[in-house]
Amino acid sequence: MQFGYITHLFSGKAENVYAAASVGSHFILNNLLHFAFVMLFVRSHFHWAELVLVLNFVNLSSLYFRHHTYARFIHAPAVSGPLAWTFVAIYWNGALMVPHQHNLVARVFGNIFIWSILAYGSFFIVAYKDYTMGFALTVLSAAIGVAQFQRQVVALQWIFAFVIMALLFVMTVVIAVPAWAGRDLRWRRTAQTDSERAPLLTE
Template sequence: MTDYNPFSRREEYSSRAITAHRVLTPITYLIFLITAAYYTFNSPPDGKHHLPGHSIWGQNEATPFAQNSVITSIYWIVLLVLQLVYAWALYSKDTVYLNAAANVGSHYIASNLLLFGFVHLWTRGHIWLSEFLIILNFINLSIAYFRHSAAPRLIHIGTVAGPLAWNFVALYWVGARGVHTNHLAARVVANVFIWGILAYGTFFLAAFKDYYIGYALSVLSFSTGVGQFLTKIPILQLQWIFAFAIGGLLFVLSSAVAFPEILGKNRTGGGEIVSEDRERAPLLADE
């Protein structure tokens, strides 16, 4: 059955399967990259209700989870560059890299296609359909994380941890845009829900010692904080304060986990990052 399941984990892949990954990976990478780049600076003419659409950041209206376009754009540029490492790994003669890339390959390809659809729906004003695709991709990347947790570090960051962190924050970002209200009740709910970012990041730090996803969520929290500060009257809002606090806490907690691991000091517990700071070493212990 696993031979027909593209998302199953395998110890080795046929040349046909590897070829399929080598073909589909650059195609879906370019489809998403070109679409995202175009709609970052342009708006579609055919939006919802036959009205012109908006650019990606044109839809980033003043909500309790509005992000800063510069910080989040830089975040994605870094991810897209790291994803080239994954593409390179598909041609590696090193079986550790090759099998790791092939294992996450179907999830990565699915993620690119879902994000491609998200950009088109988001810029055309179909907010709740956009949220649906973000939910699907969050499930897809969560499965990739827990099923293929032993990927080499750079593959893990670019194709799993980084996109998963963004997808989690995007659940709030897109959902808040869909609700589209700034009444007191909505702000109170947002003030509570934003702490879910801290809880989510702390889970990965405690359970897996994955400081990569901790740092990623820290950056995105700061992006949310800057976005709130620049779109709201700061003295009347708490959201930007909470976002900066969460970003700072995640940075400190991630650093507390990262430095002992980088220095090679193993910690007890399941799923820890390997102590050797080797580029080809698996990110998480395979228990």
């Protein structure tokens, strides 16, 4: 997907080049920070890796709120996709960072915090009608569910993960289908027309 984003830097359309170039600095910083995270993670430096993830989360959040209106073929690979992954990675790496992560208290907190994925995704779906963020978090929730199921069948977290996946998927489809069909989905009733509000005319 990032390769597709890079190709738009060489597009023949000026608006595509401008949009791709506008997110370029954040895109480069994201890749550098992600590389740093991987190097720290594989060496089990989880505390430093968490710091890098938080910095990248700030970087990508700033990018999102400044440039969330760009075309989806730029938005998804350079903005919403990396942001969704970084948000989930903060919890993933954070769980590894905490000592005694297999005890009851850690599991309870894990079962609570996993619902933040639903809250986070719902915010972008409702506030920005961003189905790319919804799809990204849906896939990540499914991945968590599969991983937790393979790790421990008798547990709640994989059930919660699949429930979150299903809810995000439904909300995302509700937003995505009208967008693909060229219709604007409105959450509120439109105001009545002037003719409907006008008083009846007497003859």
